[in-house]
Amino acid sequence: MKEYPKEYLIEHKVTYQMGYKAFQNEILGQVQGRMPFPSITSQAMELEPQKNLPDIPISELKDYEKIKEKLRIRLMSRKRNMAFLEEMPYRIHPMGAVTVYAKFEEKKDGAAMGMHITHLLRDVWGISETELFETALDNSKEKDCVQFHPLEEELGRVMGKERTEKEAADPNTLYLLSNQSKQFGASVLLYPGVPGSIHEKLGGDYFILPSSVHEVLVLSKASDIPPEVLKNTVKAVNQREVRPEERLANEIYEYRGGSGTLKKCHISEKEMEI
Numbered sequence: 001m002k003e004y005p006k007e008y009l010i011e012h013k014v015t016y017q018m019g020y021k022a023f024q025n026e027i028l029g030q031v032q033g034r035m036p037f038p039s040i041t042s043q044a045m046e047l048e049p050q051k052n053l054p055d056i057p058i059s060e061l062k063d064y065e066k067i068k069e070k071l072r073i074r075l076m077s078r079k080r081n082m083a084f085l086e087e088m089p090y091r092i093h094p095m096g097a098v099t100v101y102a103k104f105e106e107k108k109d110g111a112a113m114g115m116h117i118t119h120l121l122r123d124v125w126g127i128s129e130t131e132l133f134e135t136a137l138d139n140s141k142e143k144d145c146v147q148f149h150p151l152e153e154e155l156g157r158v159m160g161k162e163r164t165e166k167e168a169a170d171p172n173t174l175y176l177l178s179n180q181s182k183q184f185g186a187s188v189l190l191y192p193g194v195p196g197s198i199h200e201k202l203g204g205d206y207f208i209l210p211s212s213v214h215e216v217l218v219l220s221k222a223s224d225i226p227p228e229v230l231k232n233t234v235k236a237v238n239q240r241e242v243r244p245e246e247r248l249a250n251e252i253y254e255y256r257g258g259s260g261t262l263k264k265c266h267i268s269e270k271e272m273e274i
Helices: 006-020 024-031 037-047 064-070 079-085 119-125 129-143 152-159 185-190 194-202 227-241
Strands: 071-076 091-093 096-103 114-116 146-150 174-179 206-212 215-220 253-256 261-264
Touching (some): 064 071, 064 129, 071 129, 096 129, 146 185, 174 185, 185 194, 185 215, 194 253, 206 227
Antiparallel strands (some): 071 096, 091 096, 146 174, 174 215, 253 261
16 A cells, blocks of 8 residues: 655545535545545635625614624634725634624535624624623524544545544544534634633544635644644645635644643744745
């Protein structure tokens, strides 16, 4: 059996995640040698439905009591959205900016419909930023629960293959972290207790790979894959496979259980050249 370098495997696992949701059958074909990963992912991005603004009466938008149960939190790139963020309340997070949006009904094709909450709308409602963010966070936790499982399970479901105990114990296992709707699922990192519970499940500190605003990938720091390989992979896959508006970051992050902190993983220029 042909051996591949770890950086090749890790990049293709990340790339696989990008195209999975829209092309399950094609992924199965790729496994059988009929289609390369880049073809799958590029088609997936081309066919993703456009998200249109919901048709909501102005009178309903002005009524906080009618809208508040629809409020959700969203984690996005701060660097890429500086001008956009000036129009709305946001909070700084190590991985970007936290905003609030109202999630309305989903269309038949599964696309989420919603709108960000601006300074103007919050003023109309007459509520504080604290209440706005607390309400959105509570709603997100209650109505869009955390999904955390090995990435290989997705491929296993397509192929009808169960993961072995040896695979489950492999420190190089990539985990997918998102929400139930798979819409802006990177925000589950904001749910209280989630980073710590992942630390307990993995038995130690871990890396976070921001594959998009919809999900992140998690890898134990016990892995023998160097962080510079992970960062290069995230950057490469972002440039090839992820729409600019859905990119979260070109960095990787780490969670340390001892201090309970999530922060950017600093890699020296010398390490990046390896």
